Amino acid sequence: MDRDLKRTKKSGGENRSTVFRMRLTDKEKEQIQALAKQYGFRNVSKYLRSLITNNKPSSSIDRQTLLLLNAELGKEGSNLNQIARAINTRMKTGEKINFNPDILNQTLTSIHDLTSQLLELLKNVRIRKN
Known part of the structure; x- marks a missing residue:
């Protein structure tokens, strides 16, 4: 985790040092992972970040x-x-x-x-x- 904090600064020059945790059912977790994959995101964090920054993912287009x-x-x-x-x-x-x-x-x-x-x-x- 320390390695992630030393990466280049993102989103307006701020380090991403805050961790957000939440409880999900296995089904909810699978749904979020499937959506992230469907929209072409490498990981769930990038997908969720796109949702909160109004950078809505485009529909899955070949x-x-x-x-x-x-x-x-x-x-x-x-x-x-x-x-x-x-x-x-x-x-x-x-x-x-x-x-x-x-x-x-x-x-x-x-x-x-x-x-x-x-x-x-x-x-x-x-x-x-x-």
């Missing part, structure tokens, strides 16, 4: 799935950019093209917004160790 989704969004954006380039090329040559540019812009904006939201999720998700 990071790998989010990364794959981000890659797929990138492919969709790339395909859309290729379509836009082809349209621009044809327009420059004077070829008449029947399309609504607003739809293309809305789609690009949607892909950009989804990518931004996904990257924000990825920043906040904890890596689960299975």
